[in-house]
Amino acid sequence: xxxxxxxxxxxxxxxxxxxxxxxxxxxxxxxxxxxxxxxxxxxxxxxxxxxxxxxxxxxxxxxxxxxxxxxxxxxxxxxxxxxxxxxxxxxxxxxxxxxxxxxxxxxxxxxxxxxxxxxxxxxxxxxxxxxxxxxxxxxxxxxxxxxxxxxxxxxxxxxxxxxxxxxxxxxxxxxxxxxxxxxxxxxxxxxxxxxxxxxxxxxxxxxxxxxxxxxxxxxxxxxxxxxxxxxxxxxxxxxxxxxxxxxxxxxxxxxxxxxxxxxxxxxxxxxxxxxxxxxxxxxxxx
Numbered sequence: 001x002x003x004x005x006x007x008x009x010x011x012x013x014x015x016x017x018x019x020x021x022x023x024x025x026x027x028x029x030x031x032x033x034x035x036x037x038x039x040x041x042x043x044x045x046x047x048x049x050x051x052x053x054x055x056x057x058x059x060x061x062x063x064x065x066x067x068x069x070x071x072x073x074x075x076x077x078x079x080x081x082x083x084x085x086x087x088x089x090x091x092x093x094x095x096x097x098x099x100x101x102x103x104x105x106x107x108x109x110x111x112x113x114x115x116x117x118x119x120x121x122x123x124x125x126x127x128x129x130x131x132x133x134x135x136x137x138x139x140x141x142x143x144x145x146x147x148x149x150x151x152x153x154x155x156x157x158x159x160x161x162x163x164x165x166x167x168x169x170x171x172x173x174x175x176x177x178x179x180x181x182x183x184x185x186x187x188x189x190x191x192x193x194x195x196x197x198x199x200x201x202x203x204x205x206x207x208x209x210x211x212x213x214x215x216x217x218x219x220x221x222x223x224x225x226x227x228x229x230x231x232x233x234x235x236x237x238x239x240x241x242x243x244x245x246x247x248x249x250x251x252x253x254x255x256x257x258x259x260x261x262x263x264x265x266x267x268x269x270x271x272x273x274x275x276x277x278x279x280x281x282x283x284x285x286x
Contacts, residue, residue: 007261018252021244025241028240035230035233038233039233049223053213068188068189072188073164075164076111076113076163077107078132081114081118081121081169082169083097083119084119085139089236089239090240093120095179095181096171097125099169101129103183115132115135115154118136122136138150142229142233147222152218154166154187154221154225167185168184168185168224170229171235175238176238176242177242184224186224
């Protein structure tokens with residue numbers, strides 16, 4: 001009977017786990033809807049801002065972007081790792097961490113530091129790479145204003161010459177089941193390439209096109225970072241919802257197997273007891 005008691009305890013434990021994972025799945029599904037709506041609503045604005053900047057910059061000299069477009073010899077690289085503060089979301093965080101390490105290997109012989117946005121990335125990467133800052137609390141109040149402050153810090157680190165190149169590594173949201181790890185160059189601004197014809201209409205600019213570009217670039221950088229964090233935030237809930245759905249299915253399957261094992265063991269115990277009774281009765285008759 002001790003064996004039966006052990007199986008009963010395992011069934012109870014698995015059932016409790018199944019209830020927890022099912023509840024987490026529903027919570028993530030509710031949060032995903034809001035996060036998905038936010039990134040979906042933001043993308044057209046970000047794309048239009050980029051398109052406007054492309055049309056203006058394509059008609060200017062190469063140095064019109066000032067220090068933001070300055071290509072320097074790469075001696076120090078800063079990688080912005082955007083992960084989550086919580087786990088239980090499958091390979092969501094490990095994929096970003098792996099890509100950050102790959103970037104460090106790619107820049108072999110060059111100093112590579114990490115700017116962490118997310119507790120999981122900070123905890124995993126500080127063992128092998130240098131973490132210069134950790135902005136995990138940003139997810140407690142994810143607004144454009146708060147992200148803009150981080151973008152200003154990153155911009156200052158580039159314009160002051162602390163780093164010659166800054167890259168973003170994050171999960172891009174495609175759907176609830178698919179997240180794509182992206183590596184984007186944040187600074188300096190990459191040369192603008194577009195297959196679409198550039199609009200060169202006769203416009204009157206006030207102030208000058210150069211001033212407009214220099215005004216748009218900082219705003220575009222803040223928007224790019226905000227979009228990356230928003231993408232990662234939506235991807236996190238999608239990955240967690242998928243992971244908890246699979247965990248619930250696995251727990252259900254394990255519980256059913258344990259119940260079957262329990263019933264078989266219980267039946268075997270009952271059969272043994274019957275055989276013992278019958279054997280005792282036959283012995284008394286003898």
